[in-house]
Amino acid sequence: xxxxxxxxxxxxxxxxxYGLNHLALAWRFAREEGQRSAQPIRSPRTAWPTITVQLPLxxxxxxxxxxxxxxAQFDYPADRLDIQVLDDSADETRALVARRVAxxxxxxxxxxxxxxTDRSGFKAGALAEGLKTARGEYVAIxxxxxxxxxxVLTRLLDGFQRDGKDDPQIGLVQARWGHLNAEASWLTRAQxxxxxxxxxxxxxxxxxxxxxxxxNGTAGLWRRACIDEAGGWRAATLTEDLDLSIRAQLAGxxxxxxxxxxxxxxxxxxxxxxxxxxxxxxxxxxxxxxxxTGPVWxxxxxxxxxxxxxxxxxxxxxxxxxxxxxxxxxxxxVAHALxxxxxxxxxxxxxxxxxxxxxxxxxxxxxxxxxxxxxxxxMLAFPLFLASTLGLAVSNTRGVLEALIGRTSAFVRTPxxxxxxxxxxLAGAALGDEVGGDSAAAPAPVRSSKRVRVRWIEATLAxxxxxxLMAILATGVYAALPFxxxxxxxxxxxxxxxxxxxxxxxxxxxxVWTPSxxxxxxx
Numbered sequence: 001x002x003x004x005x006x007x008x009x010x011x012x013x014x015x016x017x018y019g020l021n022h023l024a025l026a027w028r029f030a031r032e033e034g035q036r037s038a039q040p041i042r043s044p045r046t047a048w049p050t051i052t053v054q055l056p057l058x059x060x061x062x063x064x065x066x067x068x069x070x071x072a073q074f075d076y077p078a079d080r081l082d083i084q085v086l087d088d089s090a091d092e093t094r095a096l097v098a099r100r101v102a103x104x105x106x107x108x109x110x111x112x113x114x115x116x117t118d119r120s121g122f123k124a125g126a127l128a129e130g131l132k133t134a135r136g137e138y139v140a141i142x143x144x145x146x147x148x149x150x151x152v153l154t155r156l157l158d159g160f161q162r163d164g165k166d167d168p169q170i171g172l173v174q175a176r177w178g179h180l181n182a183e184a185s186w187l188t189r190a191q192x193x194x195x196x197x198x199x200x201x202x203x204x205x206x207x208x209x210x211x212x213x214x215x216n217g218t219a220g221l222w223r224r225a226c227i228d229e230a231g232g233w234r235a236a237t238l239t240e241d242l243d244l245s246i247r248a249q250l251a252g253x254x255x256x257x258x259x260x261x262x263x264x265x266x267x268x269x270x271x272x273x274x275x276x277x278x279x280x281x282x283x284x285x286x287x288x289x290x291x292x293t294g295p296v297w298x299x300x301x302x303x304x305x306x307x308x309x310x311x312x313x314x315x316x317x318x319x320x321x322x323x324x325x326x327x328x329x330x331x332x333x334v335a336h337a338l339x340x341x342x343x344x345x346x347x348x349x350x351x352x353x354x355x356x357x358x359x360x361x362x363x364x365x366x367x368x369x370x371x372x373x374x375x376x377x378x379m380l381a382f383p384l385f386l387a388s389t390l391g392l393a394v395s396n397t398r399g400v401l402e403a404l405i406g407r408t409s410a411f412v413r414t415p416x417x418x419x420x421x422x423x424x425x426l427a428g429a430a431l432g433d434e435v436g437g438d439s440a441a442a443p444a445p446v447r448s449s450k451r452v453r454v455r456w457i458e459a460t461l462a463x464x465x466x467x468x469l470m471a472i473l474a475t476g477v478y479a480a481l482p483f484x485x486x487x488x489x490x491x492x493x494x495x496x497x498x499x500x501x502x503x504x505x506x507x508x509x510x511x512v513w514t515p516s517x518x519x520x521x522x523x
């Protein structure tokens with residue numbers, strides 16, 4: 001039993017470290033007004049740099065037209081705008097994109113459809129291939145599920161300025177992600193909480209403090225020279241955005257986050273899609289940590305910057321700790337209640353554990369308070385956010401372990417909720433033109449043996465956690481109930497939630513082209 005108690009203490013210790021980091025970031029954000037990332041003041045421009053807009057797509061038939069239509073209407077001088085649709089699709093998306101590109105080409109927009117058939121390097125490979133013919137001094141990237149506003153390029157460009165002048169050391173300006181469907185379900189509300197805390201607190205503090213910042217893969221504007229000097233895009237990890245971000249900063253560039261620039265995106269509406277996204281992010285971050293933690297620690301950075309970077313890169317370590325805590329939590333508490341000699345000092349770790357949890361809650365509450373007037377209502381989703389995060393411990397632990405042993409994975413796109421909408425409808429609804437072609441039915445999900453094994457483990461843990469819950473109730477250790485309820489609920493959601501999900505069609509924001517002069521609008 002002593003071994004179990006030690007493992008329990010180790011798990012809570014790891015969770016405490018990362019929870020306290022959230023608390024420290026939240027405290028620093030609240031203490032320093034500068035963390036709020038105000039929009040830079042726009043200075044008069046006499047010349048506009050050329051910007052290449054890259055739109056990486058892979059089988060995005062439900063949302064491709066929406067993205068293309070939005071980017072074709074940017075309020076930016078037409079002769080300084082170079083749009084690349086980087087289309088690796090192997091389905092009818094290719095034909096849909098060709099029609100939309102042709103539509104905008106006929107209206108004078110400089111937009112190109114670049115199609116690859118081998119998909120080598122996945123998203124990183126597509127971005128690198130597009131750069132070979134890109135005209136821009138700056139490169140903006142928007143993923144398929146985003147709907148950028150018309151003025152986003154000019155606002156991002158302003159972020160490269162300091163005191164009204166261009167700062168040549170700033171290599172990237174990152175915008176904040178908004179949410180098109182945050183109120184669709186409890187799952188989307190939970191994801192919105194997670195992303196808001198990441199952007200407002202984590203990105204805001206790291207940017208203002210001059211610590212290492214990560215590009216979030218989309219809704220950002222790069223200086224082309226920064227990409228080139230950092231070594232360009234590479235597919236060494238599943239998070240090519242984080243990899244390039246760290247390499248760019250190690251090469252001497254500074255990255256900046258501006259939280260007042262919001263670019264709305266679609267959140268995954270099924271647990272299966274969210275699981276897939278989180279697995280990719282967790283494994284990719286662990287792969288990046290394996291490659292770059294050493295160079296970061298040897299870099300001429302402050303100790304605070306190095307420590308925060310290490311915590312960021314190794315954040316996937318919370319999932320093995322969650323799994324270990326889930327296995328040992330009921331055993332330790334039941335043994336203690338039965339008087340089997342478990343040290344009270346070990347049980348006392350629950351108090352710091354609560355402190356770590358309070359740090360996470362504080363960061364999320366502060367982010368909601370900063371962004372929305374109804375922060376308390378939105379925080380009602382926090383318990384479900386915690387439970388669903390705990391439920392991902394098995395699949396995300398697998399991601400961390402695979403990264404550590406060097407097992408590679410294909411870059412799997414996150415399914416979009418719009419996939420249930422026929423492609424022809426989306427292609428023509430926004431602009432009212434005739435679009436031919438067959439409607440697209442969403443492909444049947446592929447159930448791999450690995451995924452089935454993960455689901456069985458999650459189901460077993462759901463039963464085990466439920467039995468532990470009953471045992472704790474029987475022994476009267478009521479202080480431990482909240483954690484055990486979260487474990488039981490989280491693993492049950494992960495194991496069985498996907499079986500009850502159904503695809504729900506959502507309203508697609510209509511994008512209406514107006515033939516007003518974009519150049520005149522900038523005067």
